[in-house]
Each structure stands twice: as structure tokens, then as C-alpha cells.
Amino acid sequence: MLNFEFFYAWTKEHLNINLDGYKEKQLQRRIGTIMKNTGAATLEEYAIKIQADPIVKKNFLNYITINVTDFFRNREVFDEFEDLMVTYLEPRFGPLKVWSAACSTGAEAFSLAMIMDKHKIAQAEKITATDIDETILAKAKKGIFTSVEIKNVDEENRKRYFTHEDHTFYLSNQIKNKVAFKKHDLIGDRFGRDYHVIVCRNVTIYFKNEVKEELYQKFSDALVPGGLFFTGATETIYSPEKYGLIKRASFIYEKI
Ligand SMILES: C[S@@+](CC[C@H](N)C(=O)[O-])C[C@H]1O[C@@H](n2cnc3c(N)ncnc32)[C@H](O)[C@@H]1O
The missing domain is CATH 3.40.50.150 (Vaccinia Virus protein VP39)
Structure with a gap:
């Protein structure tokens, strides 16, 4: 069971990112996918990995913030x-x-x-x-x-x-x-x-x-x-x- 409440409080405190305003289902699906790619089985484990490894941290932030863009888009x-x-x-x-x-x-x-x-x-x-x-x-x-x-x-x-x-x-x-x-x-x-x-x-x-x-x-x-x-x-x-x-x-x- 993934404890997102814990994870949101953790990102707020340790990464200074407030995820409360994002659509929950979409966000949880995204976090679940990227977490599994790191081999972490729980959000607690994932949080530890994010803190310990700058690359895991960078990948998490990139994935959450979805940077797709284009010049003169549409x-x-x-x-x-x-x-x-x-x-x-x-x-x-x-x-x-x-x-x-x-x-x-x-x-x-x-x-x-x-x-x-x-x-x-x-x-x-x-x-x-x-x-x-x-x-x-x-x-x-x-x-x-x-x-x-x-x-x-x-x-x-x-x-x-x-x-x-x-x-x-x-x-x-x-x-x-x-x-x-x-x-x-x-x-x-x-x-x-x-x-x-x-x-x-x-x-x-x-x-x-x-x-x-x-x-x-x-x-x-x-x-x-x-x-x-x-x-x-x-x-x-x-x-x-x-x-x-x-x-x-x-x-x-x-x-x-
Ligand atoms: C899909 S991109 C859109 C870029 C550009 N506006 C465009 O339409 O091509 C979404 C951007 O929103 C930023 N973003 C996500 N949450 C944000 C927040 N709470 N405040 C400011 N920017 C945020 C992401 O970092 C990302 O760069």
C-alpha cells in the first residue's frame, strides 16, 4: 500500500515541492511508474533513494514537472x-x-x-x-x-x-x-x-x-x-x- 499522504508531506519538507494541488490519480500513477523504475518497493524506500542519489532526485523532479514544450507551440x-x-x-x-x-x-x-x-x-x-x-x-x-x-x-x-x-x-x-x-x-x-x-x-x-x-x-x-x-x-x-x-x-x- 503506497502512502501518498506521507510522501506529499515528505516532498514538501525535503524538496520544497507542494504536490497537494495536482490531480491526484494522474500524479499517483506517474509517481508509481517512476518509483518502480528505481527498484523501490514503497514510497518510504523511494524517498530514501531520492535523498541519497542526486540522479534519482533529478529524475523524480523531471518526471513530475513534465517539461515538454515547443517554440510557437500550436x-x-x-x-x-x-x-x-x-x-x-x-x-x-x-x-x-x-x-x-x-x-x-x-x-x-x-x-x-x-x-x-x-x-x-x-x-x-x-x-x-x-x-x-x-x-x-x-x-x-x-x-x-x-x-x-x-x-x-x-x-x-x-x-x-x-x-x-x-x-x-x-x-x-x-x-x-x-x-x-x-x-x-x-x-x-x-x-x-x-x-x-x-x-x-x-x-x-x-x-x-x-x-x-x-x-x-x-x-x-x-x-x-x-x-x-x-x-x-x-x-x-x-x-x-x-x-x-x-x-x-x-x-x-x-x-x-
Ligand atoms: C508541459 S510544460 C509547459 C511548458 C510551456 N508552457 C508550453 O506550453 O510549452 C509544464 C511546465 O510547468 C511547470 N510546472 C509544473 N508545476 C508548476 C508549478 N506549480 N508552478 C510553476 N510551474 C510549474 C513544469 O516544470 C513544466 O516546465
């Missing part, structure tokens, strides 16, 4: 967002304050930075890009990607913003310098204010409904009226008006 929706940045946000607000929440390797934040650079949209400050996972943030800061990781970057952006050696692609400082990465836990850490753009995609799907609802309210509160909230392509917000938002396009919501 291209059609991204194109629509690009269009709104150029035709609506920039003319209305001028320099934009932008947050990419749960940014993983930074692909999303760097995609926004490329759009802003290409259309000469001024930034009120560096794009804030945050994630709970420090390992992935360290990778993001380097701005080094494989050809597979940048497969969605079109030829024009590739030539303009990357240099490469074989299959390793190095993002230009021009784009890297537009983004500031920092650690932030969506469940528990404070949110900033006065954003014109908040992009938070493909993470709320892992959270319980009540946590998700709380997050939508906090994102709405963090936007200026007229600011846009961009969600993942499976993350439709039902009754957005409950959070002071209206639907502007598929997966794009405007703060009332």
Missing part, C-alpha cells in the same frame, strides 16, 4: 496571438509587460521575444519567464537547443536569431537578453501586477479544479484591463466572466 493559435500583439496590444498600450508562466525551457518566452523583436514592439521590462523547476530554468538561461527542439522555428527566424554547429543551435544574445528567468511556484508564490500579456499554457491541466479556478482569478488580477491571457490548446476556460475575463479568440482571453 502554430495557428500563436499566429493569432502574434497578430493581436501587433494590431491590438502594442497600439493600445505601447511598451508591453509580459509574463510567461510555467515556461519550461523558455521556448514560449523566446517565441514571444522573437515576435516582439521582429515587429519592433517595445518592452516595458524584460519578459518574465518563470517555472517551478530550477534544472529546466538553468537550461533555459543557456539558450542552447537541438534541431529537434527548434523544429517549429521557421527558416527566417532561424537564420535571424540562431547560429549553429551541426545540430546544436545557439540563440542570439539579442533574444536571450529580452527574457529574465526566475523560479516561481504557481501554487503558493505571489503573482506580479499590471501585465499586458500573461501566457500560461499546458500546466493547469495537471491541477485540481479548485486550484485551477484560483489560478485563473490570480492571472486575471495580475493583468491590466484590456490585457490578454493566453492558455494552452486544451485549456478552454468555461465561464471566463467568472474571473473578469472575456473570450477574445480560441485560448485567448481579455481582462475586462
Whole structure:
């Protein structure tokens, strides 16, 4: 019998990770799978292994945080967002304050930075890009990607913003310098204010409904009226008006 209550309390105390807000069944299935791969028979044994072996710890954190991402993920929706940045946000607000929440390797934040650079949209400050996972943030800061990781970057952006050696692609400082990465836990850490753009995609799907609802309210509160909230392509917000938002396009919501 796996004692998840014990394990959640243990991760909170020893790894500073709060797993309470995640959908339970999905999370327990994931933990069960990765635990078995280490040869541990119980969560107590697994906890001991995590503490003793940095590689087991790293694998656990990677597996739990699910870092899958892509540049310009769901291209059609991204194109629509690009269009709104150029035709609506920039003319209305001028320099934009932008947050990419749960940014993983930074692909999303760097995609926004490329759009802003290409259309000469001024930034009120560096794009804030945050994630709970420090390992992935360290990778993001380097701005080094494989050809597979940048497969969605079109030829024009590739030539303009990357240099490469074989299959390793190095993002230009021009784009890297537009983004500031920092650690932030969506469940528990404070949110900033006065954003014109908040992009938070493909993470709320892992959270319980009540946590998700709380997050939508906090994102709405963090936007200026007229600011846009961009969600993942499976993350439709039902009754957005409950959070002071209206639907502007598929997966794009405007703060009332
Ligand atoms: C599937 S990736 C999504 C990346 C990117 N937003 C995208 O859509 O391509 C989910 C990211 O959420 C992060 N994450 C998971 N729980 C989090 C939390 N409580 N607070 C902040 N980030 C979290 C993970 O570390 C991971 O990098």
C-alpha cells in the first residue's frame, strides 16, 4: 500500500515541492511508474533513494514537472496571438509587460521575444519567464537547443536569431537578453501586477479544479484591463466572466 499522504508531506519538507494541488490519480500513477523504475518497493524506500542519489532526485523532479514544450507551440493559435500583439496590444498600450508562466525551457518566452523583436514592439521590462523547476530554468538561461527542439522555428527566424554547429543551435544574445528567468511556484508564490500579456499554457491541466479556478482569478488580477491571457490548446476556460475575463479568440482571453 503506497502512502501518498506521507510522501506529499515528505516532498514538501525535503524538496520544497507542494504536490497537494495536482490531480491526484494522474500524479499517483506517474509517481508509481517512476518509483518502480528505481527498484523501490514503497514510497518510504523511494524517498530514501531520492535523498541519497542526486540522479534519482533529478529524475523524480523531471518526471513530475513534465517539461515538454515547443517554440510557437500550436502554430495557428500563436499566429493569432502574434497578430493581436501587433494590431491590438502594442497600439493600445505601447511598451508591453509580459509574463510567461510555467515556461519550461523558455521556448514560449523566446517565441514571444522573437515576435516582439521582429515587429519592433517595445518592452516595458524584460519578459518574465518563470517555472517551478530550477534544472529546466538553468537550461533555459543557456539558450542552447537541438534541431529537434527548434523544429517549429521557421527558416527566417532561424537564420535571424540562431547560429549553429551541426545540430546544436545557439540563440542570439539579442533574444536571450529580452527574457529574465526566475523560479516561481504557481501554487503558493505571489503573482506580479499590471501585465499586458500573461501566457500560461499546458500546466493547469495537471491541477485540481479548485486550484485551477484560483489560478485563473490570480492571472486575471495580475493583468491590466484590456490585457490578454493566453492558455494552452486544451485549456478552454468555461465561464471566463467568472474571473473578469472575456473570450477574445480560441485560448485567448481579455481582462475586462
Ligand atoms: C508541459 S510544460 C509547459 C511548458 C510551456 N508552457 C508550453 O506550453 O510549452 C509544464 C511546465 O510547468 C511547470 N510546472 C509544473 N508545476 C508548476 C508549478 N506549480 N508552478 C510553476 N510551474 C510549474 C513544469 O516544470 C513544466 O516546465
